Amino acid sequence: MWNTIILEPMINSLLFIYSLLGQNFGWAIIIFTALVRLITLPLTIQQMRSTMVMQEIQGSDRYKKMQEKYKKDKQKLSEEQMKLFKDVGYNPMSGCVGLIIQFPIIIGLYQAVIRTLAATPVQLFDLSKLLYPFTSASLIPVNSQFLWMNLGQPERLVLDFLPFAIPVLTILVVITTYLQTKLTTPASPDAQSQTMTKMMGLYMPLLLGYFAYSLASGLALYFFVSNLLGILQGYIMRRIRERPAS
Amino acid sequence: MSKAFFPSKKFFLPIILGLSALLLVGCTGRSIMAASSWPGLTVNEDVAYLAYNEYVRAVDLTSGREVWSYPPEADAKIAFYAPPAIGPDGTVVIGGYNNKVYALTLNDSFVNVLWSFEEATNRIIGGPVIIDDMVLVPSADERLYALDLETGDPVWDKPFEAQHALWSSPVIQDDRIYLASLDHHIYALDLETGREIWQANLSSTISDSPSLTEDLVFAGTFEGILFALNNSHGEVVWQFKADGAIWGSPAILDSVAFFADVSGTAYAIEIASGKELWRKELPGSSAASPTILEDRVYFISETGEVTAFLAENGDPVWPSSADMAGKLLTDSIPTEYGLLVPAMESECVVFSVDPSTGAARCIIEPK
Numbered sequence: 088m089w090n091t092i093i094l095e096p097m098i099n100s101l102l103f104i105y106s107l108l109g110q111n112f113g114w115a116i117i118i119f120t121a122l123v124r125l126i127t128l129p130l131t132i133q134q135m136r137s138t139m140v141m142q143e144i145q146g147s148d149r150y151k152k153m154q155e156k157y158k159k160d161k162q163k164l165s166e167e168q169m170k171l172f173k174d175v176g177y178n179p180m181s182g183c184v185g186l187i188i189q190f191p192i193i194i195g196l197y198q199a200v201i202r203t204l205a206a207t208p209v210q211l212f213d214l215s216k217l218l219y220p221f222t223s224a225s226l227i228p229v230n231s232q233f234l235w236m237n238l239g240q241p242e243r244l245v246l247d248f249l250p251f252a253i254p255v256l257t258i259l260v261v262i263t264t265y266l267q268t269k270l271t272t273p274a275s276p277d278a279q280s281q282t283m284t285k286m287m288g289l290y291m292p293l294l295l296g297y298f299a300y301s302l303a304s305g306l307a308l309y310f311f312v313s314n315l316l317g318i319l320q321g322y323i324m325r326r327i328r329e330r331p332a333s
Numbered sequence: 334m335s336k337a338f339f340p341s342k343k344f345f346l347p348i349i350l351g352l353s354a355l356l357l358v359g360c361t362g363r364s365i366m367a368a369s370s371w372p373g374l375t376v377n378e379d380v381a382y383l384a385y386n387e388y389v390r391a392v393d394l395t396s397g398r399e400v401w402s403y404p405p406e407a408d409a410k411i412a413f414y415a416p417p418a419i420g421p422d423g424t425v426v427i428g429g430y431n432n433k434v435y436a437l438t439l440n441d442s443f444v445n446v447l448w449s450f451e452e453a454t455n456r457i458i459g460g461p462v463i464i465d466d467m468v469l470v471p472s473a474d475e476r477l478y479a480l481d482l483e484t485g486d487p488v489w490d491k492p493f494e495a496q497h498a499l500w501s502s503p504v505i506q507d508d509r510i511y512l513a514s515l516d517h518h519i520y521a522l523d524l525e526t527g528r529e530i531w532q533a534n535l536s537s538t539i540s541d542s543p544s545l546t547e548d549l550v551f552a553g554t555f556e557g558i559l560f561a562l563n564n565s566h567g568e569v570v571w572q573f574k575a576d577g578a579i580w581g582s583p584a585i586l587d588s589v590a591f592f593a594d595v596s597g598t599a600y601a602i603e604i605a606s607g608k609e610l611w612r613k614e615l616p617g618s619s620a621a622s623p624t625i626l627e628d629r630v631y632f633i634s635e636t637g638e639v640t641a642f643l644a645e646n647g648d649p650v651w652p653s654s655a656d657m658a659g660k661l662l663t664d665s666i667p668t669e670y671g672l673l674v675p676a677m678e679s680e681c682v683v684f685s686v687d688p689s690t691g692a693a694r695c696i697i698e699p700k
Contacts, residue, residue: 207369208414208458208500209677211540212620212635212662215555215578215595224537224555224578228497228515 090217093191097123097199099219102226105203110226113233116200116305120312123196128320130188135271135324140177147171197309204231204305206239231305242304254300256307261296263314268292270321369430371620371662372675372682373416373460381673382425383697384413385682389427389437392697394670402700403427403437403444416460416502418468420482426468428457434470434478436485448485453478459542460502464524469510471499477512479527489527495520501542506564511550513539519552519560521567533567535560541582541622544590546604551590553579559592559600561607571607575600581622581664584630586644591630593619599632599640601647611647615640616654620662624672626688631672633661639674639686639693655691657684670696 097119104122105115124131144150149171157164172179205211205228218224231238235245236256243252268288299307373384380400381392387407391400404411412430419425424447425437434450434457455474462469467488470478476492477499497516504511509530510522515538521530537556544551549570550562557575562568577596584591589610593599595618601610617636624631630644638654639661659679666673671685673696681695 208371208540209369209662211538212580212595212618215580216618218578224557225517227538227555 093195094198094202095217095219097195098203098214098217099222101199101203102218102222102229105229106223106226110230111233112204112229112231112238112305113236113308115229116238116308117312119199120196120309121316123192124313124316124320127188127192131320132324135320137177139324139328140175141179144171144175144177196313197306200305200309201303203229204239204303205229206231206303233308236304236308238305238308239303241301242299242307256304256311257296257300260299260307260310260314261292263311263318264292264295267314267317267321270318270325369412370414370458371660371677373414374663374666374673374675374683375416375419375460376666376668376673377419381683381697382417382419383675383682384415384417384427385675386412388700389413389417389425390697390700391425391439394668394696397696399700401439401442401444403435405444415457418461418463420463420468424482426461426463426470426482428453428459428461428470428472430456430458432456432472432474434461434468434480434485436468436482447483450478450480450485452487455498458498458500462502462505464505469503469505471501471503471512473498473500475499475514475516477503477510477522477527491527493520493522493527493529500540504542504545506545509564511543511545511564513541513543513552515540517554519543519550519562519567521550521564531567533560533562533569540580544582544585544622546585549604551583551585553581553583553592553594555579557594559583559590559602559607561590561604573600573602573607573609577618580620584623584625586625586630589644591623591625591632591644593621593623593632595619597634599623599630599642599647601630601644613640613642613647613649621664624665624667626667626672629688631665631686631688633663633665633674635660635662637661637676639665639672639691641688641691651691653691655686655693657681657686657693659684 101115101119104119105112108114153167202214205214236242242256244255245252268291295310299310375382379394381394383390388402390402393400413427415428417425417427428434432453432455436447438445438447453472453474455472458473459471466482468480468482475495475498478492479488481488495514495516497514499514501513508524510524512520517535517537519533523530535554537554539552539554548564550564553559555578557578559573561570563570575594576598577594579594588604590602590604597615597618599613599615603610615632615634616638617634619632619634621633628644629641629650632640637657637659640654641650657676659676661674661676663675672688674684674686676684682699683697684693685696686693
């Protein structure tokens with residue numbers, strides 16, 4: 088079911104874009120990632136709005152007072168929070184729904200990129216079973232060369248005058264993941280949230296950086312493009328949020 | 334966020350790591366870190382040479398005992414999947430996913446590295462082939478290397494270079510090498526020099542080695558077309574369209590070519606005309622070449638079955654397919670110990686199937 092609903096449409100769409108772009112898989116990843124981000128944009132906006140509303144609630148006097156008053160009674164605190172959410176018309180699940188729907192799409196996108204690159208026999212064999220009848224098998228294997236990278240291999244830039252290779256994409260993924268986390272997670276008055284935001288800002292860049300360093304550079308390219316678009320979305324949302332009400 | 338709705342910070346990192354692991358594994362339940370190819374198996378006399386994951390192992394088929402394995406200690410950076418090649422003096426040539434080729438010899442139960450070749454720049458996926466005192470090594474770096482069996486030194490002025498990865502073993506007939514590439518081409522090369530004699534563009538990927546008769550070259554493509562080429566100049570003599578992508582090489586018996594496709598259909602095709610003689614449904618997709626034993630043809634299905642048909646008319650030999658727990662993608666090898674069938678994702682690495690009855694037993698267990 089996963090293959091039928093998510094993976095096959097994504098892989099065949101990716102290959103369709105690849106064929107339209109003169110069989111350049113790097114550009115196919117970039118365009119495909121942008122299209123998927125565009126399609127899921129309403130969900131992302133809903134999730135960001137939900138986060139912002141939550142931030143405002145957390146900054147309110149009523150919220151702070153109930154935190155203090157019921158700090159030893161978690162059950163009561165939870166009830167009071169739900170009352171507050173109801174009073175201000177906030178649905179705590181509204182942010183989660185977007186995230187839940189987006190999560191399989193993100194996984195599917197990642198898997199589609201890796202499966203289409205098919206750098207090993209098992210992956211290529213599996214790919215042959217996922218192609219639609221109208222997808223030309225002549226597109227396989229995809230041309231994995233993009234700029235200085237082999238998209239099926241971890242990326243390193245070799246410069247003649249340097250004694251070591253530079254993992255350019257890894258560095259870019261670490262920087263953009265950090266920036267995206269910063270931009271899409273607004274400052275919170277809540278100490279616990281602040282701690283978690285700080286940890287997120289530290290661990291996520293390192294984790295994705297590790298993946299970018301050790302896995303196929305096609306995946307690192309996807310991380311980088313996805314991060315750039317996330318930063319752009321975060322920037323726009325932040326500007327909207329900071330715009331004074333007219 | 335609310336304390337009541339968010340996990341405490343001590344659980345935060347494990348949750349992030351868990352989600353990331355989920356991202357890697359995905360909902361299909363298979364990690365990209367899993368074995369990336371199927372076992373490579375070669376049998377020489379009573380010894381099976383198995384390349385799978387971190388080790389190449391030599392197993393005595395009479396006792397099931399492991400004679401040796403290489404390397405002595407597993408190295409996460411090295412994996413072996415290409416079927417080993419065995420020289421006349423017992424030298425074992427193996428290629429690794431670390432781009433290197435090793436020639437191993439056995440001295441007093443110790444495995445010595447006679448030489449190693451380290452000029453390839455990508456994985457060795459297809460099995461090396463030994464011809465006289467030369468080893469031919471196909472590499473995913475698009476090159477076919479010809480090495481001296483004794484020293485590992487290059488034999489040709491330069492390796493033959495295709496336009497995409499070489500994932501299958503070259504096939505030798507007379508003084509020519511026939512080679513399939515992921516670049517959609519079949520190449521005929523001069524054995525002595527490595528120079529190209531002809532090339533044929535089949536418009537789609539050819540994953541496995543070509544099969545040969547005296548005057549024809551057969552290759553199946555991802556587009557599901559079985560081509561018969563004239564071996565003098567590479568012209569297409571006929572082509573046959575199958576239902577699905579073709580991975581394994583056709584097997585030839587007298588005047589008939591047998592092959593199976595990814596849709597799970599087995600075919601018998603008349604060599605002279607390309608006419609279909611019979612077709613049969615298999616239990617699952619097939620990536621392996623069929624194996625022929627006397628008047629029978631044995632097909633391997635990915636889903637774990639071996640199915641035997643009479644070559645003449647496609648009648649089933651056994652009441653039902655031999656069933657093994659595992660994923661079967663590798664060619665089987667006929668031996669006096671039965672049909673040896675390598676398996677993935679199984680508690681047994683090599684099964685032995687009785688060609689008469691279809692009874693299966695484990696003959697090589699995982700290390």
